[in-house]
Amino acid sequence: MITKTGRLLHQVLHGEINHADYMAAIQQGDSAEQAEQQYAEAHKTFENQQSLVNNLSDDYDFIVVGAGSGGSVTAARLSENPDWRVLLLEAGSADTHQDVFTPHRWPNLFYGDLDWGYNTINQQHANNRVVHCPRGKMTGGSGSMNATVWVWGHPMDYDSWAYHGNQGWDYQNVRQIFKSMENYSGEPDMYRGVNGPMPCGPNDDPNPLAEAFVKGAIEQGIPYVHSYNGPDLNGVSYFELNRKDGERFNVSRAYLVPAMARPNLTVLKKADTRKLTFTGTRCTGVEVVVDGKLRNFKAKQETIVCCGAINTPKLLMLSGIGSAPELAALNIPVVVNLPGVGKHLQDHILLAGINYECKGELPELKGNAAEATLWWKSNPALHSPDIQPVVIEFPFATPELAAAVPENSYAIAPSLVRPASSGSISLSSNDPSVAPNIDMNYLGCDADINALIASLDLCQDIGNSSAFAEYRKQEVLPGPLKTKAEKIDFIRMSTTTYFHPTSSCRMGIDAMAVVDPTLKVYGVEGLRIADASAMPEITSGNTNAPSMLMGEQVVRFIKAEHKAG
Ligand SMILES: Cc1cc2nc3c(=O)[nH]c(=O)nc-3n(C[C@H](O)[C@H](O)[C@H](O)COP(=O)(O)OP(=O)(O)OC[C@H]3O[C@@H](n4cnc5c(N)ncnc54)[C@H](O)[C@@H]3O)c2cc1C
Structure with missing residues (x-):
């Protein structure tokens, strides 16, 4: 029996503690054999991520921005397809505190x-x-x-x-x-x-x-x-x-950790995404600050923004998607005039x-x-x-x-x-x-x-x-x-x-909607949103499970389109 090792293992797979510290922290009476096994598995995940992060590519099939409730589910589910290389960008650090x-x-x-x-x-x-x-x-x-x-x-x-x-x-x-x-x-x-x-x-x-x-x-x-x-x-x-x-036991332990063991999912922490990049109205990827340096990553297929109800509209507007007059007033070149971005919070x-x-x-x-x-x-x-x-x-x-x-x-x-x-x-x-x-x-x-x-x-x-x-x-x-x-x-x-902001880039079919019912951003190719911002209306209860639902749904839509060719 192993008790309360969730955090310790999380620290191992994020490279924060070594074998000796892990074994020393295991509680008395726990099975040493089981502890070794769990450590080995978590450490393998760490080594996998370390190697992926040390060998970053310039392009991936899918880029997911934001490793929160919607983004963790999206990245984990996308990487179930071994043919898709997925990059998950997270501005913050590991959830090990x-x-x-x-x-x-x-x-x-x-x-x-x-x-x-x-x-x-x-x-x-x-x-x-x-x-x-x-x-x-x-x-x-x-x-x-x-x-x-x-x-x-x-x-x-x-x-x-x-x-x-x-x-x-x-x-x-x-x-x-x-x-x-x-x-x-x-x-x-x-x-x-x-x-x-x-x-x-x-x-x-x-x-x-x-x-x-x-x-x-x-x-x-x-x-x-x-x-x-x-x-x-x-x-x-x-x-x-x-x-x-x-x-x-959060979305990161439930969805992300098992997926981080895969060779086709790279999780890049402390990666602050500053802008989406475009060729015409096609989203081609992202501009990110990593370790203080500006980097570009290209998405061969799609970029999925999951930065939450505050930062998703912020990122869209900084990238030129929003109300044209409001963007023009801030000297932001307009890619698509979408007046609903940031509204209906x-x-x-x-x-x-x-x-x-x-x-x-x-x-x-x-x-x-x-x-x-x-x-x-x-x-x-x-x-x-x-x-x-x-x-x-x-x-x-x-x-x-x-x-x-x-x-x-x-x-x-x-x-x-x-x-x-x-x-x-x-x-x-x-x-x-x-x-x-x-x-x-x-x-x-x-x-x-x-x-x-x-x-x-x-x-x-x-x-x-x-x-x-x-x-x-x-x-x-x-x-x-x-x-x-x-x-x-x-x-x-x-x-x-109540800590539940939603609906600032809401899904719908009217003129103020930002994404369509398959979570695609209107007027842009290769860009979707999968987080609380896309909810058409706030739900009548706490919003974590519904935000995770956004991730489950977006991957269903993507997979269905790829199957249909
Ligand atoms: C204090 C508190 C208590 C709550 N209690 C509950 C509860 O008990 N039950 C419940 O159902 N709901 C609860 N909620 C709400 C619920 O957790 C949220 O609705 C849900 O997590 C939102 O998911 P999301 O994917 O939209 O955004 P988030 O989970 O916030 O994810 C957004 C992610 O994107 C990252 N990000 C943002 N900008 C960038 C950028 N530019 N570049 C890279 N990464 C970026 C963020 O760092 C974050 O990791 C609570 C929320 C809070 C804050």
Whole structure:
């Protein structure tokens, strides 16, 4: 038996520790023979990658930009075809940090080297506040700093994508793909997959605060849903997590690591892609800064951009794909006038939050620090859930409100997952090293404020329910809110991100769409997008699995076209 070696092996295959350090770190009682075997396999992968990186070619069949949730799946699946040589470019470094592997430490990664460290511009409907927008800068991308929660989304999300002309994206189709991605550890369930690369499953040791949240919601008349990754997620649930032996098991471990052993996949880290290159309107490859030097790589077949909802539109615009007048204003030569690039940015809103001082110490964090959630309708007349509050097992308040919250506090965070408002990503400079303007336009529509009021009321009822009596010393934020105006004030001050930006290069068939239903960028040959930016509309749940779906789908489309000749 070998315990908790995930991180150690990850360090071996990224060349960070040697044999002696690995063997010394193996826990007492582990099988030395098995440890040797695992080391040998990981080291072979390292040597393979080292040789590929030391012998870079000028051209590859496919270039994938960004090794996050969408990009890791794309590169891994493309390289299943031994005839295709694939280059995966990642601006960040390896996802080997202890805080990556310890699921509840995701907030420790904020503003560090593994976070792009973005902030929004002043949010005019949220008291002109600036909101941090964390994005993973490492292999596995934001999937390496997320809260390890595994959610497909609501069936209606996908049926609505298909209804708007995106054939092949309906729920009946995508649910089979989600199923094929999973290695589900729960009770047998016809909806769930057990042969896929991504471990997911119920949390068998939830934090007592998560248990109180579930009980408190049931007290309010909300039904318990055992498996929300099925036809119905309307109710309260424990989150399913992507873990193995208590360690994060992200897209990079599930998809990328096995593929890194192949001779036809090169993973180049610290490779900051500055521009796409073109001959006319055909994308020919990329311009990249590696080790401080500018390099060009050519894609003989296609380039697939997977830089996420912030950096994908940024890269397209820097490369001359975007609104022609906006590009011209920054002296960027226009390749294709696509006015939708960077528009329709969406995000889920989380309110940070309703905080309660705990009686005594907080329960120990063992899971992901956010282990239960619920989907519900802010208005019973709605067709499907639009709010998804979550329990947070540590103090959770915006910087402007944090002073009121003692260290031994937990929070219930009201949220909105079907926002009516949308924002944009734009450039303020043609210099790739300048961060883009991120305008989430939070609370831009009154409908969002009204839904959040209902979410806030429900969360205060749950937080003040008898289920929490054992833990609740007092509500420290916001306290009683008597009028609608007081509630709105609190909403504006506590609005923050649920960490789920999407749809800034959205798929569709209308004039503002950026990619077609096979994820090809309109007006350009040899270029596709496979990440959260391409979602036509944000899904009603956490966005990691749907971002990985983009990678699964793009490779299906590419393979189908190549088969058809
Ligand atoms: C703190 C946090 C918590 C979250 N919690 C959850 C959760 O529990 N469950 C869930 O479902 N979702 C969660 N999410 C959201 C989810 O992880 C993301 O929606 C998903 O990872 C997005 O995938 P993506 O492929 O679009 O982008 P990313 O995964 O962000 O990948 C983009 C990649 O491209 C790289 N890149 C960017 N620009 C360049 C460039 N110019 N050159 C080369 N490489 C580049 C980046 O470094 C990154 O590796 C969370 C996100 C965060 C930040």
